[in-house]
Amino acid sequence: MANRIKGITVEIGGDTTKLSKALEGVNKSIKNTQTQLKDVEKLLKLDPRNTELLSQKQKLLADSISATKEKLATLKTAAEQANTALANGEITQQQYDALQREIVETENELKRLETEAKNAGSALQKIGDAGEVLQNVGGKISGAGEKLLPITAGVTALGTAAVKTASDFDSAMSKVAAVSGATGDDLQALRDKAREMGSKTKFSASEAAEAMNYMAMAGWKTNDMLSGIDGIMNLAAASGEDLATTSDIVTDALTAFGLTASDSGHFADVLAAASSNANTNVSMLGESFKYCAPIAGALGFSCEDTAEALGLMANAGIKSTQSGTSMRSIMTALSGDVKFCSAAFGEMEIATSNSDGSMRSLSDILADCRVAFDQMSESEKASAAETLVGKNAMSGFLALMNAAPADIDKLSSAISNCDGTSLSMAETMQDNLAGQLTILKSQLEELAISFGEILMPVIRDIITKIQGFVDKLNALDPATKQTILKIGLMAAALGPLLIVVGKTI
Template sequence: MAGTTVGEIRARIELDMSNWTRRQAQIRNDMAQMGRSSANLSKQMALVQKASLAVGGAVVAGIGVSVKKAADFEEAMSRVKAISGATGQDFEDLKNIAAKMGAETKYTAVEAAEGLQYLAMAGFSVKAQVGSLPAVLNLAAASGEGLGRSADIVSNIMTGFGIKAEDSGHAVDVLVKAMTTANTDLPQLGDAMKFVAPVAHSLGYSIEDTATAVAKMSDAGIQGSMAGTALRASLLHLTNPVGQSAKAMKKYGIEVKDAHGNLKPIPELVGHISKKFEGMTSAQKTAAAAQLVGVEAASGFVTLLGVGEKGLRNYSKTLKEAGGTADKVAKTQMDNLKGSFEQFTSALDGLG
């Protein structure tokens, strides 16, 4: 260090001290950043952990819901199996149609299985249940009634008229046409047919002619069981007249059978009696009807006389040509946002 002055030595020491101070500040700054990074990392890890738990919970919840839906479906199908006695491939066919309808319609597979239960309770074979379920779904969608209730109503009516399962689509079309063109609904039609269908069928009357009479009574406010009992009483009095009914038939010259000895169709029968009552006042017609078919059935029968043979025949023809009505009405009912959402959620339910 020879030749180095005291001033130079002092200046170098001061420079070294300044550099050391800056390094110490940098070290402290680096340590502070590391601390902040560590804290931030901890927060991020906590968020990841929470997100993982949330996702895991959703997955677990989804699995739980799916398992419950599957369990509900299996339980519903077990009831179908117990009622129908189906085993093997027959039972698989029932499961497949319920699952298929659950995926393609607004109704879930469990609801479709409920429909199968009612069809099985009505004595439908496995083949008949599989073939009838789509029509029952259309009926439920068109009427707004529950699937089980709809299946119960249509199966009872079909049994009452002796309608075969392969004709369930037509039976449903007739019912939907009647309830969309007359002052009645599906439960009221079911109540009416419950009383009159077996009698009408035994007399050879079709579902169309019977539904026509019920519909026209309904338009006059005689609905449900009232229409059914009134029509049943009228038919029984006319086909097996005793007492006052027999006297009235003789008095007015009423013939219920045609030239071939067959019972006249309802429109023709009403037209025949209407002619016999020509020239009467409304009060006289009501009194004559009460004597002919009984007091309780008189108001309903007078209503049919007012509609007349032509009106009854034309409406019955409309019901006979009702093919495709249920499907059309059901699709119209579902052609909206709510309907689309119901179909979507039903499909998700099936996926579950």
């Protein structure tokens, strides 16, 4: 591929770069996804009906399709610009033809991935249809009481799995307790909430506990976590992001903006609305907020206005770390005097603060800046942007100034009316077979925890007795231990006990 696009450049978001450089990130993403797909395919050959592997394959194919579409869009943008470059003698006919071949290959790869994704979905559907058959078989088995004895081994395995699941959940909640300091009724309330979320969302109770751990690390207390986790889990489900990562994004940003845990639901809706109405996603917005949220909060700019500005930058191809650092520089520049000069209007000063000294809203300041820029020549715009925010941030500022009114209105309206967006998106994302299977898996974990909590006191009691017995043996003098070994009393003493433990576990 590198040879086909060698010497080709592309302009995206006002910045001109080599096409190979512009595709570097998406190619890396495609390569990583393909590596994971090969691993999943290898395992599926051993277990073709494994629903977990099939669900992973479907998600990886969806990610690969998304990345390939992004790559194809960039290639087609480059092809449009290459027409002019060829006419001007800036590239050769061979370079132009090679670029066209690269587009054809990418289109064919996209078709292949879409076909494979359709086949993967069909495989999951067949497994779902088989569920009704299994249910009928189960009914017949339950009607034949004398044939139920062989199921004893399965019940024993279920007990072992239940104890393991409950133990893992306990371990996760112990981390929450250690970091948050929650005890007694507070810890029980957190346990109940984690299990509630595990029983009704795509995430398990253990994953909910892990999200709580991030909240605790951000200084959230019991009531904060109880009121804030719903919004975070809805956002994670809506965006497809990892739950712990989403929790980290929300807690960090809320702290930076000076908001509280009770605002987490609204903030999640803001991110959901911005990501679904601009060319970005929650993960990239979270990375952007990491750099600009602290100064936005310090200046009193709202999370809504900040998300709108980041979304407008994303529409021009400026995202993630780049948009975050650009926005940080822009906000710093807007905190002082802002003056523009142009042959059209002479000198214009933009008011950035109110009469009481507080900052005006970021959207209002940028709207006034656009009034000035609309009257400038192209060279004046570039000069004014560089003077105000510097070379590194000027492309981001120009993206804000050149944003289409329709795009601004669309994004602003979506964010202004965002309440409930993350929940609605989460429900839509789960309204399919793969989503139902994922929720079923979480529900089964909650069932296992319920069984495990019944069995664990018995197991702990047995283990305590074993520990007491071992302590007594350890306390014996060496001569007595040697005598026990010689006459075989150790086997006689431990044999029945080990049988009991083996049956229980």
